[in-house]
Each structure stands twice: as C-alpha cells, then as structure tokens.
Amino acid sequence: MTDPGVLVLAGTPIGHAEDASPALLTALTEADVIAAEDTRRFRDLCRRLAINPTATVVSFFDGNEGGRVAALIDHLEAGRRVVVVSDAGMPAVSDPGYRLVAAAADAGIRVTAVPGPSAVLTALAVSGLPTDRFCFEGFLPRKGGERRARLAGLAAEPRTMVFFEAPHRLAVFLADAEAALGADRRAVVCRELTKTYEEVRRGTLAELRGWAEGEVRGELTVVVEGAQVSGDPEGALAAVQAAVASGQRLSEAVAEVAAAHGVPRRQLYDAALKSRGER
Numbered sequence: 621m622t623d624p625g626v627l628v629l630a631g632t633p634i635g636h637a638e639d640a641s642p643a644l645l646t647a648l649t650e651a652d653v654i655a656a657e658d659t660r661r662f663r664d665l666c667r668r669l670a671i672n673p674t675a676t677v678v679s680f681f682d683g684n685e686g687g688r689v690a691a692l693i694d695h696l697e698a699g700r701r702v703v704v705v706s707d708a709g710m711p712a713v714s715d716p717g718y719r720l721v722a723a724a725a726d727a728g729i730r731v732t733a734v735p736g737p738s739a740v741l742t743a744l745a746v747s748g749l750p751t752d753r754f755c756f757e758g759f760l761p762r763k764g765g766e767r768r769a770r771l772a773g774l775a776a777e778p779r780t781m782v783f784f785e786a787p788h789r790l791a792v793f794l795a796d797a798e799a800a801l802g803a804d805r806r807a808v809v810c811r812e813l814t815k816t817y818e819e820v821r822r823g824t825l826a827e828l829r830g831w832a833e834g835e836v837r838g839e840l841t842v843v844v845e846g847a848q849v850s851g852d853p854e855g856a857l858a859a860v861q862a863a864v865a866s867g868q869r870l871s872e873a874v875a876e877v878a879a880a881h882g883v884p885r886r887q888l889y890d891a892a893l894k895s896r897g898e899r
Contacts, residue, residue: 625700627724631736634708635814637668643734648673652700655680657707685716689723696729709739714758740782743810743841746820754780771800776847783842790836794829806845812838856881860892
C-alpha cells in the first residue's frame with residue numbers, strides 16, 4: 621500500500637518577494653502538485669523568486685474549491701506532496717484551503733504548513749492597539765443589513781478586532797462601524813502592508829470615515845479597538861495591591877483581578893506600576 625502524501629499550506633509574501641522564506645522555495649520546488657488561488661499570479665511569484673517548479677499547477681479558488689477537493693485528496697492518497705498557495709499570506713485564512721484541510725484530516729493525511737507573512741498579525745503588530753487579546757473577523761457581509769448586524773453584535777467585544785475590507789467599500793464599512801461601535805472608538809487602517817506605498821493611518825472611526833470618503837486604493841486591513849469594560853478600577857487596584865503584599869507576582873495578580881472586576885488588564889497593570897512609583 622502506498623503511504624499517503626502530505627498536504628502543505630504555504631504562506632506567500634504579502635508584499636515584497638524578498639520576504640519569501642527558504643522553506644517556501646523548498647516547498648514549491650519539491651511539490652508534486654501545487655494548488656494556487658490564481659495560477660497567473662503564482663507563476664509571476666515564481667518568476668520574481670527565480671524558481672521553476674516542476675509540479676502540476678491547478679487553480680484553487682473560492683469558486684472551485686469544493687470541486688477540487690476530491691481530486692487533491694486522490695493525489696495525497698497516492699503519496700504525492702500537495703502544496704496550497706493563496707495570492708498572498710497564509711492559505712485557509714480568508715482564502716481557499718479550509719475544506720481541503722478538513723477533508724485531509726478526516727482521511728488521516730498529514731497536514732503541515734510553511735509559515736509566512738500574515739496581513740492579520742502584521743496589521744495588529746503595527747496598529748498600536750492592544751495585542752494581548754484579539755479576534756479576526758475577516759470580510760464582513762457585503763449586504764448592508766447583514767454587515768450592520770454583525771457590527772452591532774461586536775459592540776461589546778472587549779478584544780481588539782481585525783477586519784479585511786475592499787477599497788471601494790471602506791467608507792461604508794467605517795460609517796457602519798462608527799454607528800455600531802461609537803464615533804470615538806480608535807481604529808487603524810493598514811493599506812498595502814510591506815509594499816512600496818504602505819500606509820498606516822490611525823484615528824477614531826469618525827476621523828477615518830471622513831478620510832476614507834476620498835479615493836483609497838490597495839489591499840486593506842482594518843484594526844479596531846475593543847470595547848472598554850466597565851468595572852471598579854479603584855477597587856481592582858486595591859485588590860492587586862493586597863495580592864502583591866501577600867506575595868503574589870504583580871502580573872498574576874493583575875490578570876486575576878482584572879477578570880474578576882471587569883477592568884482592562886493593561887489599564888490595571890499601568891495603574892499598579894504608577895502606584896508603586898515605577899511609571
């Protein structure tokens with residue numbers, strides 16, 4: 621019996637080709653089959669990377685993913701190495717790949733990944749908003765009513781939120797977000813990350829909505845501040861001070877008390893340091 625192959629999810633550069641890792645080059649040159657979101661863009665990437673994979677290349681995008689899975693599983697069960705690449709970033713994250721991974725897992729086929737650049741984490745890292753807890757919401761529904769309902773459901777979400785959006789819908793998205801989350805909620809629009817015309821624009825939702833009413837181009841990732849959790853900051857600080865006095869580490873005390881009192885952990889930590897004269 622032939623040993624099954626391996627399914628590889630390969631992260632590709634979100635901007636400059638120079639960001640490609642040696643592991644990505646190896647994965648592409650050693651593949652038997654490459655499932656590419658856009659075969660033309662994939663061949664352009666290979667040209668920029670100066671490689672010439674010998675694998676069979678098939679298209680693999682949202683519209684045909686369901687119909688491609690069975691054939692790709694056949695390749696894997698025949699012992700072949702199948703590599704999945706999206707146009708940019710990590711496959712299966714708002715890109716094709718999830719259905720194939722689920723089918724491979726059900727069939728007992730090994731699934732691995734070549735890590736690479738991620739617009740989600742890159743935008744979060746440069747945003748200046750809290751990064752200790754976050755959630756990824758991807759593209760919201762295009763229909764206005766469904767989009768507004770999703771945003772309304774996120775109004776009390778305390779974690780930093782990351783969204784993808786198309787340039788021609790950015791102003792409408794920000795207007796809906798402003799209405800659902802509040803005009804003063806902080807947000808960051810990251811445009812063309814790691815590319816020549818990269819731009820990171822920070823402001824409130826109201827400020828960014830006004831800016832976005834002009835012409836905005838390029839690939840966009842939007843990071844929005846989470847809701848401030850109401851609680852008892854003074855009582856929480858007193859509880860932290862008491863816990864530290866009894867021998868508990870400051871970071872542990874802050875984490876426990878913040879959860880119990882419903883106050884932001886970073887805010888409580890800063891207040892505790894200030895009370896000790898360390899800030």
